Amino acid sequence: MKGYADAHCDTAVKLFGRGEGLRRNGLHLDLERLSAFPGSLQVFALWLDPKYYPIALRQTMKYLTFYKSELERNKDLIRPVYTYEDLLKNQKEGRLSALLSLEGGEALEGETAVLEVFYELGVRMMTLTWNYRNQIADGVLDGETGGGLTPFGKRVIRKMEELGMAVDVSHLSDAGFYDVANMAKRPFLASHSNARAVCPHPRNLTDDQLRILKEIDGFVGLNFYPRFVAEKETVTQEDLLRQLYHLVEKAGEDHVGFGSDFDGIDTTPSDLRQVEDMAGFLARLEREFGRETAAKLRQENLTAALGRILK
Template sequence: MKYTVSYPIIDLHCDTIACVVALSGGKERLAKSGGHIDLPRLRAGGVLMQAFAIFAPAQPVQEMLPLGDTPEAIFEAAYGWYRRELAENAAEVAPVRVFGDIEKNRRAGKISALLTLEDGAVVKRPADLDALYEKGVRMIALTWNFANSLGYPNAVEADMSKGLTALGRQAVERMQELGMVVDVSHLSDGGFRDVAALARKPFVASHSNAREVCGHARNLTDPMLRALADRGGATGLNFYNLFIGDEGETTIEGILRHALHIRKVAGVEALCLGSDFDGISCALEFKDYAGYPALLAAFEKHFTPREMDLITHGNALRIFRACMEG
């Protein structure tokens, strides 16, 4: 069955740059790759803006060692590839530094690329955030699965009630001043609580699902989903089978279960897309980014056209505008 592209998509998280392009040493490229995302498939999926995360973990992880053994070294290596990809594909892709760039790029027929950071370990003092902003970073997941300078992760049971460090609190304040989106995916429940208390602007979980539907610590409880919605934020639906609760490949039905639950407990305004493409190892019923239209065709049976607009791009645009221009 053939599906037509009917919704412009803003996807809040992928690992294409660090985990596919950089790790392959450039054998895989944004123009064409064997992963989930490349330019032809972004187009086929209906992309408006893709968030490209630089994954720079606080502690060395085996698979990232080819890029370096410190978060700083990994960041620089992956950032170099990000700049190279944007330069080489400048006719097709352009960065988003201010909110208005999204519309400017769209009018020019270009895909918007939003640079994000997964694991804020490189932040050792608040001024480091200014340097990251200068480099184009517009969203930061405060932690990955290790404790870092900013806070505690949701990967270690003992850390779950521990929240932000003093620097983590300062970082949230500085990010809001600069116009960066605070991302709580991977953060401990205590950290979520602290971000919610400090939030003067919407914040996001860029790639997390509902814990009530799939009891994984990477997902958000109903009260967390409501707290996110209360502050105008949203969570990006993650397509990893272990966070969906699917055995084997990720199914469209499985993703829908989370979307319907999140709408029920927090409202449709709390729903975005955050595939985690190129960061997840499972097979997917709709394969890769070009499968978005098939996924959305199934969503259309449960969501109104207005709701579809909000989920695919409207909520994300509202949040980025509030954070970048507010």
């Protein structure tokens, strides 16, 4: 079976303290099931519950230590990605790849020096905010204030680009998105966001934002969370495809892929509940888009985007 690339899951954080590991668990995703898709890339995000914001750096380090220990324990199945060459090597060998992301910049605690430390520890992507305002910018649920990047936030963007870290604008307010677009010198991405024209949730992107991601050679990952997919009680693969068609129309077939949000969401599409269900969805993509475009959406686009960003 073919591999695929997923720009966002919260599995590592959800496993923390549960007594289960990445190799085998009862969550949406584990390595044994992901191994059915050789050469796949999974981005693991470290998300902080707002209750941890007062100890953001400390709690993030706990999650990071757990994540690194799980990768070491399962190095027969998965290898970390620090460079684009690492990713290509793993894909060639049919190995699973893991790329580490921070979901929200709270852990920086207002210091770009901390960002450099996280880079040395293997972090290669960061979602600038979660849903609420932090020292970098406003999140989508603070969007009514009209706030974008702070002066510190602009320094963070410059430092991330200097280091070769992927700037992730999912969860960011509209004003923040445009601030990033106006100052970015390298491509950026929205790891797990859908089209607002199809489902009018503030977490989704406008057609103009999708146009910008196309123009800057960025990337947007389809989020599987039903509330972001369609305004209906039960969501299916059919609804995911409706989102995908719109994303491809507006952002281009070279800039769209997956950002499942597995293990960060409490509900899923009724026919795509966990990682093993990706087999049927990937087959559906080939029927809908054709083999060449489906290959781009499945894995090639996120791989190429990381090639333009990572150093």
